Each structure stands twice: as C-alpha cells, then as structure tokens.
Amino acid sequence: MNFTPPVLVVGAGPTGLVAALTLLQNGIPVRIIDKEPNPNIGQRGPAIWPRSLDLFSFLNVPEINDLGKPFPVIRSYQPGTLELMKEYPMVPHIEPTPAIPFYVAKFIGQQLLDVILRRHLEKFSCSVEMDTELRSFEQSDESVTAVLEKNGMLETFNTKWLIGADGAKGIVRKQLGLTFLGETRDDALMITGDIRLTCVGLDRSYWHQFGYFKERGLSIRPTDEVGEDGWQFLIFGGDVDLTKAAQSEELVLEIITSLIPTEITFTKVIWMSEFRTNIRMVNKFSEGRVFVAGGIVHSPTGGQGLNSGVQDVFNLGWKLALVEKGLADKSLLETYNAERLPVISEMLEMTTTILNQTLKTGNISTTRSPILFMLGINCRFSDIVLDEFVIPGKPVNAYWRESDVKTLFGLYRPWYHTVLVFAPSHTDATLTLGALEAYDKSIVRSVVIPAFIFIR
Ligand SMILES: Cc1cc2nc3c(=O)[nH]c(=O)nc-3n(C[C@H](O)[C@H](O)[C@H](O)COP(=O)(O)OP(=O)(O)OC[C@H]3O[C@@H](n4cnc5c(N)ncnc54)[C@H](O)[C@@H]3O)c2cc1C
Known part of the structure; x- marks a missing residue:
C-alpha cells in the first residue's frame, strides 16, 4: 500500500x-x-x-x-400445547412524529x-x-x-x-x-442460531415462545433473511446442558421438537453458538x-x-x-x-x-x-455543550430526556456542523451570520430559525 x-x-x-x-x-x-x-x-x-x-x-x-x-407480536403457549397463553408486543407501538x-x-x-x-x-x-x-x-x-x-x-x-x-x-x-x-452470569446461558424449519399450525407472522426461561425454553422469531422458512432461535434453561447442546445439531433439534408440540420439518441449521452472558x-x-x-x-x-x-x-x-x-x-x-x-x-x-x-x-x-x-441519550452534561436550560445542581441523566421539538433532522449530515441561529427574522441574524462567514462552508453551515416557532 x-x-x-x-x-x-x-x-x-x-x-x-x-x-x-x-x-x-x-x-x-x-x-x-x-x-x-x-x-x-x-x-x-x-x-x-x-x-x-x-x-x-x-x-x-x-x-x-x-x-x-417491525417487531412481530409475541405468542406464548400453555406448556406442552399449542394453546395460546399470552399474546403481546415486545415493544409498544408509537406512531412516528416530526x-x-x-x-x-x-x-x-x-x-x-x-x-x-x-x-x-x-x-x-x-x-x-x-x-x-x-x-x-x-x-x-x-x-x-x-x-x-x-x-x-x-x-x-x-x-x-x-x-x-x-x-x-x-x-x-x-x-x-x-x-x-463486571460479572459472568452462569444462570443466563443460552444457545442462539439461525435455522430453517416448518411447523404445522405455527403462524409465521408471530414470534413464538415455548417453555420457561429458567428451566427449559425456546424462542423462535421468523426471518425471511435466512429463507422463507427461516427463524432465529434462542434456547435457554438450567434443565438443559446447553454447553453440550451447542456442539450438536442433533441435540438442538431434539430440544426444539420437545418444546413445540406439532409436526416439524427441519431443513437446515445455518449457524449456532453458545452465548454466555457477561x-x-x-x-x-x-x-x-x-x-x-x-x-x-x-x-x-x-x-x-x-x-x-x-x-x-x-x-x-x-x-x-x-x-x-x-x-x-x-x-x-x-x-x-x-x-x-x-x-x-x-x-x-x-x-x-x-x-x-x-x-x-x-x-x-x-x-x-x-x-x-435510546431516544433519551444525550450529551447535555458534556464540557463542549452549553446548555442554558439546565437547572443548576440538578444532574442531567445521560439516557433519558422528556421532550423534543420540531424536525431538524433533514438539515444535518455527519460531515458538516450546522449552526442553528434563533432570531425573530433573517435580518436580525445578520450579525451572527456575518461572523460565521469566516468558517469553511464545507464544514460549517448555518440555518436561521424564526424564534416565533418556539413560542408556545
Ligand atoms: C443472542 C444475542 C442477541 C443480541 N441481540 C442484540 C440486539 O437485539 N441488539 C443489539 O444491539 N445487540 C444485540 N446483541 C449484541 C450484539 O450482537 C453485539 O453487541 C455486536 O455484535 C457487537 O458488534 P461489534 O461490531 O462491536 O463486534 P463484533 O460483531 O463482535 O465484531 C468484532 C469483529 O472484530 C474482529 N476481530 C476481533 N479481533 C480482531 C483482531 N485482533 N484483528 C482483526 N479483527 C479482529 C472479529 O472477527 C469480528 O468480526 C445480541 C447478542 C447476542 C449474542
């Protein structure tokens, strides 16, 4: 080179x-x-x-x-049956806003x-x-x-x-x-992998969970990325020798068969690995x-x-x-x-x-x-941020904020900095815009935001 x-x-x-x-x-x-x-x-x-x-x-x-x-709705079943126990979303659905x-x-x-x-x-x-x-x-x-x-x-x-x-x-x-x-959690060992299989009576528009997390459980999430019969699976539970099972496709298929009480046709295990929680x-x-x-x-x-x-x-x-x-x-x-x-x-x-x-x-x-x-993550506490809204003495949480305002996303790109100039009108911003002229336009851009937008 x-x-x-x-x-x-x-x-x-x-x-x-x-x-x-x-x-x-x-x-x-x-x-x-x-x-x-x-x-x-x-x-x-x-x-x-x-x-x-x-x-x-x-x-x-x-x-x-x-x-x-989008995350499919999860279905969990009465143990040993395909009788629905619970149907719930993994995350609440919230409509996008500006x-x-x-x-x-x-x-x-x-x-x-x-x-x-x-x-x-x-x-x-x-x-x-x-x-x-x-x-x-x-x-x-x-x-x-x-x-x-x-x-x-x-x-x-x-x-x-x-x-x-x-x-x-x-x-x-x-x-x-x-x-x-930190710590290694032997109580949260699991096997994860991608598999292709079909199960009679199992709807591919849902994410399915069988058994129990502590003893013996299985989660299978449909994913067409690995085939039209593709799923991502997770096997967990202290009643299973997961370290041994992670080495053997046969054992994994046995566990899956034991937890899904229906006719299953296996096509292929694409990838799998033991996952030890650290x-x-x-x-x-x-x-x-x-x-x-x-x-x-x-x-x-x-x-x-x-x-x-x-x-x-x-x-x-x-x-x-x-x-x-x-x-x-x-x-x-x-x-x-x-x-x-x-x-x-x-x-x-x-x-x-x-x-x-x-x-x-x-x-x-x-x-x-x-x-x-992760929408609450912020850097308001950082040395390079001047945050005049902060209440002195009140710590700013790095992971959560309460509100946001209008959409400015379209103005930003990773390769330049955008200076937002708040002023009643463009004319009122002339002085600030003049000062910004000194900077390379490929690195620094400015936008005047009429102050009335923010008056509630
Ligand atoms: C079951 C499971 C579910 C998860 N679910 C989620 C989830 O839903 N959302 C989420 O955000 N995270 C999730 N994670 C975590 C996520 O998978 C990892 O955090 C992610 O892989 C980290 O990506 P990375 O690029 O930092 O590291 P990696 O993906 O580990 O990539 C590191 C790369 O570095 C290379 N490398 C290592 N050493 C060297 C070297 N000396 N020289 C050159 N190359 C080297 C490796 O080959 C590898 O390709 C999950 C993990 C598991 C196991």
Missing part, C-alpha cells in the same frame, strides 16, 4: 463498519481489517432501536430502516446489516481486508505502529490513530490495559491515539449492544475527523470518554435489571419500556 491512511479500524462488525463509514464520509481515508477469512454470519443482535435508525438515516444508509422488519421520525424499532440480522454497510464503504473505494489480524501495537505521541498478520505473514503498519472495534474478546482493550470489570464494561474508551468502541458485554435481554457500539463510534468518528483535519484540538477527543461512559454504564444497569426480572419471574413475556429506544 503506497498511501498510508491515517486511521486503522480493527474489526469489521457493525461497530467497525460504522467507524469506517463515518470517517470516509468526513473525507478521512481508513484501512479496515478483520481477522476472519469471511464476513460473520447469523442474525445475532438484530434489534435496531429508533435512535440507531436516526443514526443510519443521518449516515445516508436508509436501507437499514427500509429492509428492517420530532421522532423513526419511532418503530426494526429487526435486521447482523449479517445483512454488515453487507449493507460494506456496500456503502465501496462507494468510497474502501473494502474490508479479511484474514488480517491485529497482533500487537505500540504508540507514541505522533503515531501508532501496528503489527498485522495476513496469510501467515507479519506486516508492520504505521498510522496515526487506531480504533479497536474488535468485539468483546478483542486485543485492543487488553493491550491498552483497560479494566473490564456483564462488563471498560473503565475508559481510549488511551492516547488508540480507542475502543463497543467496549462492553451485557445481557442480550435489552438488545442494546450493537446499538451502543455504533453510537459510540459515531460519537468518536466526527471528532476524530475534525482533529485529523487540524480543525479541532486533540482535547476534543477526551469528550468521547466523557460523553459515552455514562451512557454505557446506565445501559448496563438497565439491561441487567431486565435480565434479573426475567430470571426472577421465569418468563420473558413482558413488554419492554420505550427507554430501550
């Missing part, structure tokens, strides 16, 4: 791909690598919450919302989401270098030197910044010596020129992991672009830690509460709170 991109992104899951896309849209070239020879498969974490749909729309990736499917244009959470498998993001990278002539593993790195005040292994050969790569989006077991967090405190987070997200994104593991009950990872890295991406272009001081990057750590810590508390409730009651049949939509 003759030209050296200033950023190395390690890991091409959703977090790494969003990191690369944000930087590329801001005109910063990146090199993105993944140690696996082929892209990851599987539905894995498919819930995309409204805040992330906002983010993907902002990033010009409308396909996530367009191809994603202030919240994406109010309907969507399901899209991680595999498809990754494909879509990779296509967007290609528009910038960027593709993921597969089979390329970060082995170690060193940093100085000016640069980062990474040792990569590709096809059995070692390569030394010098760059200016490194983003570790290398997942829960990643090397970047470990090599930075960050703590990863609840941990890093103590900080960066050290010098190296950053981690998605530096958490948590219970999947709240479906916040992928969503948090992509939101982390977007927060970092635009800041890194400004610093790399020489338009902002390096200290701006410190706000990445300050703004994201409280969000992640609150999220972890919330998903753990949901997990504990699920374990206590033994059933997963509860409608989730809209707090999971």
Whole structure:
C-alpha cells in the first residue's frame, strides 16, 4: 500500500463498519481489517432501536430502516400445547412524529446489516481486508505502529490513530490495559442460531415462545433473511446442558421438537453458538491515539449492544475527523470518554435489571419500556455543550430526556456542523451570520430559525 491512511479500524462488525463509514464520509481515508477469512454470519443482535435508525438515516444508509422488519407480536403457549397463553408486543407501538421520525424499532440480522454497510464503504473505494489480524501495537505521541498478520505473514503498519472495534474478546482493550470489570452470569446461558424449519399450525407472522426461561425454553422469531422458512432461535434453561447442546445439531433439534408440540420439518441449521452472558464494561474508551468502541458485554435481554457500539463510534468518528483535519484540538477527543461512559454504564444497569426480572419471574413475556429506544441519550452534561436550560445542581441523566421539538433532522449530515441561529427574522441574524462567514462552508453551515416557532 503506497498511501498510508491515517486511521486503522480493527474489526469489521457493525461497530467497525460504522467507524469506517463515518470517517470516509468526513473525507478521512481508513484501512479496515478483520481477522476472519469471511464476513460473520447469523442474525445475532438484530434489534435496531429508533435512535440507531436516526443514526443510519443521518449516515445516508436508509436501507437499514427500509429492509428492517417491525417487531412481530409475541405468542406464548400453555406448556406442552399449542394453546395460546399470552399474546403481546415486545415493544409498544408509537406512531412516528416530526420530532421522532423513526419511532418503530426494526429487526435486521447482523449479517445483512454488515453487507449493507460494506456496500456503502465501496462507494468510497474502501473494502474490508479479511484474514488480517491485529497482533500487537505500540504508540507514541505522533503515531501508532501496528503489527498485522495476513496469510501467515507479519506486516508492520504505521498510522496515526487506531480504533479497536474488535468485539468483546478483542486485543485492543487488553493491550491498552483497560479494566473490564463486571460479572459472568452462569444462570443466563443460552444457545442462539439461525435455522430453517416448518411447523404445522405455527403462524409465521408471530414470534413464538415455548417453555420457561429458567428451566427449559425456546424462542423462535421468523426471518425471511435466512429463507422463507427461516427463524432465529434462542434456547435457554438450567434443565438443559446447553454447553453440550451447542456442539450438536442433533441435540438442538431434539430440544426444539420437545418444546413445540406439532409436526416439524427441519431443513437446515445455518449457524449456532453458545452465548454466555457477561456483564462488563471498560473503565475508559481510549488511551492516547488508540480507542475502543463497543467496549462492553451485557445481557442480550435489552438488545442494546450493537446499538451502543455504533453510537459510540459515531460519537468518536466526527471528532476524530475534525482533529485529523487540524480543525479541532486533540482535547476534543477526551469528550468521547466523557460523553459515552455514562451512557454505557446506565445501559448496563438497565439491561441487567431486565435480565434479573426475567430470571426472577421465569418468563420473558413482558413488554419492554420505550427507554430501550435510546431516544433519551444525550450529551447535555458534556464540557463542549452549553446548555442554558439546565437547572443548576440538578444532574442531567445521560439516557433519558422528556421532550423534543420540531424536525431538524433533514438539515444535518455527519460531515458538516450546522449552526442553528434563533432570531425573530433573517435580518436580525445578520450579525451572527456575518461572523460565521469566516468558517469553511464545507464544514460549517448555518440555518436561521424564526424564534416565533418556539413560542408556545
Ligand atoms: C443472542 C444475542 C442477541 C443480541 N441481540 C442484540 C440486539 O437485539 N441488539 C443489539 O444491539 N445487540 C444485540 N446483541 C449484541 C450484539 O450482537 C453485539 O453487541 C455486536 O455484535 C457487537 O458488534 P461489534 O461490531 O462491536 O463486534 P463484533 O460483531 O463482535 O465484531 C468484532 C469483529 O472484530 C474482529 N476481530 C476481533 N479481533 C480482531 C483482531 N485482533 N484483528 C482483526 N479483527 C479482529 C472479529 O472477527 C469480528 O468480526 C445480541 C447478542 C447476542 C449474542
């Protein structure tokens, strides 16, 4: 490679791909690598919450919302029968409004989401270098030197910044010596996977749950992404040897057969894996020129992991672009830690509460709170935000806000900053607009908002 991109992104899951896309849209070239020879498969974490749909729309990736499917209604059954016990929505349906244009959470498998993001990278002539593993790195005040292994050969790569989006077991967090405190929950072991099967009498427009979370339970959610008879399954419960079952398709099919009392035709297990719930987070997200994104593991009950990872890295991406272009001081990057750590810590508390409730009651049949939509996440407490609405002495919660106003979404893009000038009329804004003339128009744009709009 003759030209050296200033950023190395390690890991091409959703977090790494969003990191690369944000930087590329801001005109910063990146090199993105993944140690696996082929892209990851599987539905894995498919819930995309409204805040992330906002983010993907902002990033010009409308396909996530367009191809994603609204959450199906859940049906649970009397044990050992197909007699309906309960029918309920996983999340309440709330109609979109101008202030919240994406109010309907969507399901899209991680595999498809990754494909879509990779296509967007290609528009910038960027593709993921597969089979390329970060082995170690060193940093100085000016640069980062990474040792990569590709096809059995070692390569030394010098760059200016490194983003570790290398997942829960990643090397970047470990090599930075960050703590990863928390707990491993052996009481919340499960198997997840994608399967193709047909069940007589089971309606594909619903998400079905059988048995009990604590003892022996099964959830199957229809997904056409893996075939017209495709489902994502989750098996849980202390009465099943899940570690053993995760190694054997035969045992998994046996468990499914024992829990769905109807005629089943199996076509194929596409992918499956054991999932051990860990609840941990890093103590900080960066050290010098190296950053981690998605530096958490948590219970999947709240479906916040992928969503948090992509939101982390977007927060970092635009800041890194400004610093790399020489338009902002390096200290701006410190706000990445300050703004994201409280969000992640609150999220972890919330998903753990949901997990504990699920374990206590033994059933997963509860409608989730809209707090999971992540629309309340804010940075009002950040050092770079001047918030004159804050009541002194009253802490600002990082995960929830009460209200929003009109739609401004169409004005924003990740690669420029929008200055909102509130004034009674355009003429009254002349002085401010004149001062803004000094800035590069490709980076700073302004909009005059007539003040009367906000008079209630
Ligand atoms: C059952 C289940 C349900 C879930 N449900 C949801 C949900 O509904 N919503 C949600 O938001 N989240 C959910 N999650 C969590 C979500 O799947 C993860 O948070 C998400 O995969 C994290 O994405 P990522 O890009 O950060 O990491 P990953 O997807 O783990 O990607 C990391 C990548 O880094 C690569 N890599 C690792 N080390 C190196 C190295 N040294 N060099 C190069 N490459 C490397 C790996 O090969 C991998 O491709 C769920 C998880 C499970 C298991």
